[in-house]
Amino acid sequence: MQILRIFDTLTEKEKEIEVSGTIRMYVCGVTVYDESHIGHARTIIVFDTLRRFLESQGRKVQFIQNFTDVDDKIINRAKQENATASDISSKYISHYFDDFDRLNIKRADIHPKATEHINDMINLIKDLIDKGYAYVSKNGVYFSVGKFKEYGKLSKKKIDDLLSGARIEVDETKNDPLDFALWKFSDEEPKWPGPWGDGRPGWHIECSAMSLKYLGENFEIHGGGRDLIFPHHENEIAQSESHTGKQFAKIWMHVGMMTINGEKMSKSLGNIKSVKYVLDHWGPNIIRLFCLSGHYSKPIDYSEELLRENIAKWRQVENCYFELILAEGQGQTDEVQKIISETKKEFDEGLESDFNTPMALSAFFKLVKEINRIAAAEMLTQSISKIVVPEVEKIFETLGLKIPKISEDEKSTITELIRKRNMFREQKQYQEADKIRKQISEIGITLIDHKNRTLWMKQEKIGIES
């Protein structure tokens, strides 16, 4: 088994993941105040696929992804809609699962919510105060950035530079403009009693508290979108390492932004495409292929033209898969053995070297092409199929791609209908033949006539095409 190497934002180097034991991953999830967009999906798809890859290699993965369910934006939304914050957050959590289940994202082992970990946060804040890293002020409890000597190490920022950047809000109640809130006093709901007064937690503390709780003080991978490097992850490091005195995550893995017309997709710019919209038009397989078609660390530009390209790719994959499972006859398999081992090698090597999904995909498409070539030459056999199908299915599983399973019943029904149709075709009774084709198409099956046989496929319906 090879060793996975991932680029670590903190050290700016590729780092190896230790082989032994469970791989613990914490991924920062979304703030649930609105629908998720395709940019969120990209990040989640990357980590979901990484997890699937590790699991496919027989490693145990412990995967935690939080929901930020207390936040100003949620509260504002609640006010607008005359609802409570928890109405809003639970509504969008349920939308989140609707979207991401459709995207074939495996659920995390735990999806902790900030509001269910208030005590963990309070204890952490208490400890930070005790250790002198935090102080109570008029509006809340703040982390004293100056006390954490390594502040800025993740985002490569110098405290002086941060201060000179005039975008920091001036707040006289803080000792230092860079200090950030751990606990914000509040009289309004949502609020919780705290040792320093009623209030609610700051944003960053939840991830420190929950990752420490579920994954311990020093886990393997902490991930999220690039835009979280500063201040969110920087602040998490400050809090967590001040608390434990130990290195926090071993690897910081950050996913590039989804852009649209070259600009970052974000709520505030108003240029988002919701996950639901994109799913309705393109379906999960196309989206996953699209999101994995570039290296995770780089930006990827949303474009319908590029999404459309992936339909063509997916059609080849479908063709390949159905050719395989419908293959008949016997024959030698030496050549195919070689292709398979090359595919596996390139696929795994790609993913092991900083999760190079484009390389892995190219290996996969080479295999698909090759199988389609063999099929077109009428040389596909059952024995080839027996070797290749499990490998293809393993790749589907790793990439989170879904292709319909065909039951034996379904198969024999279809085979029988095709037999009848071909009988009509031989007798040039094309109207009858077309009637059967229509009947077959109504159960979602596409027919493709070859010289001496008819291939059938249960093709995915792509919304944009209809």
Added chain:
RNA sequence: GGUGAGGUGGCAGAGCGGCUAUGCGUUCGCCUGCAGAGCGAAUCUAUAGGGGUUCGAAUCCCUUCCUCACCUCCA
């Protein structure tokens, strides 16, 4: 202004010192009752500009230009 990541064929996108991926597209074929898909061939020998280093550079160094992200909430 500071920090980071980049600029590769018509498009997307790997490679990161020699073997010049991969996919899409386009053109022409094969197949074919129709249909669709698939296959084959061709097209494209590309690496932002300018200097170096080297027997040899897209890959290393210098320099110029350009793009994006972060420095405020953000996946």
